[in-house]
Amino acid sequence: MAQHLLLLTLLALLALQPACCLDNGVAMQPPMGWLTWQRFRCVTDCDTYPDTCIGEKLIRDTADRMAQDGWLASGYEFVTVDDCWASHQRDAQGRLQGDPDRFPGGMRALADYVHSRGLKFGIYADYGNLTCGGYPGSINNLQLDAQTFASWGVDLVKLDGCYSDPAKQAAGYAQFGSYLNKTGRPIVFSCSYPAYQEKNIIDYWGSNDANMSTWNGPQHWNDPDMVIVGDFGLSPVQQEAQMAFWCLWSAPLILSLDLRSVPTDSARILRNALAIAINKDPMGYQGCLLFKRGDVQVWRKLMSRGDFAFVLYYNSDGGTPARLGVSLKDLALPAGLKPPFDCVDVFTFASAGRFADTDTAVKFDVLPSGGVRFVYCRRPASAANGSPAVPIAVPAAELPGLGDIL
DSSP states (O other): OGGGOHHHHHOOOOOOOGGGOOOSSOOSSOOEEEESHHHHTTOOOTTTOTTTSSSHHHHHHHHHHHHHSSTTTTTOOEEEEOSSOBOSSOOTTSOOOBOTTTOTTOHHHHHHHHHHTTOEEEEEEESSSBOTTSSBOSTTOHHHHHHHHHHHTOOEEEEEOTTSOHHHHHHHHHHHHHHHHHTTSOOEEEEOGGGGTOSOHHHHHHHOHHHHGGGOBTTBOOOOOOBOTTSSSOOHHHHHHHHHHHHHTTOOEEEOSOTTSOOHHHHHHHTOHHHHHHHTOTTOOOOEEEEEETTEEEEEEEOTTSOEEEEEEEOOOSSSOEEEEEOHHHHTOOTTOOSOEEEEETTTOOEEEEEOSSSOOEEEEEOTTTEEEEEEEEOOGGGGTTSOOOOOOSSGGGOTTGGGTO
């Protein structure tokens, strides 16, 4: 059942492989922002759906909410319009143009509005003859479209791969990336072509996480697609699970929900400062699967100052939580990282216990049906000078030393 397999539910595509990496100084940390697709899809009837159609109003409303409601302050800075924004016809000069009814002010003016809110503007294109939604593709206009996007002040381009030859995508995407660089404008390039290279990208990710981690780091991030926390379809525990995995993987945090009506609990998950700090750790390490035991998975992420985070994921379809014991030996830390480690639950900020030695297991309760425990651990400051270590205390604002990561 898909409900019980979070990875099957959520993973859709990869992005930002080395062939697409642009040495232009952007995306030094995993990008954060918002995208229209998962929540708003290709709704173009603005007479019937004036508040949710792909148009100027939706983008402006979202920019306002991001700037005014604390999303930008939390790090979410890109506002990206996905497919179905364009007119079905290019202009007289062969350039893409926004649909005149839904984007009457034009795309440059919309980008200017987004920038005026302190945000960055992203846009969608497709390497094929057509976009996935049937709008003009870029295959015969790669350089022109790159120049057009730069002239509009675009800060991120997502290039999809519908209606294109998978055998030509690697070279074609790299060519488009070179055209973006030649514009002279720093633009984040989100490449979707790996999703078209594997018959089952989900299985590929799950079987090749160690290899994929070598591709992940500043300016080139593996992207498991949109964060749908606060949207439809995920239970409360699965919402925490998605946020936990995306942060553990150092993945882009690109939301796709209606920011005008965000459930309180979803906002708490998405704006969790500790989770975001783990996501943006300067090392840029992609957390890896250590092992599976029945319905339990254990994942671990090394961080830049000798601290680490881990996720216990429980996908049983039973109704009873599991009590799981994990030791430092299970977490396979590098030899130089020695206990003790004090740990905190990322979502509650409550103490999650102490790893006093290598072999003693710490117990964690994990909810079923896609539940997680997301845990951050660090050596207590007192351990360095030989004085007795003191377990992490709550509330979060008083966690000793935690201010450094937040």
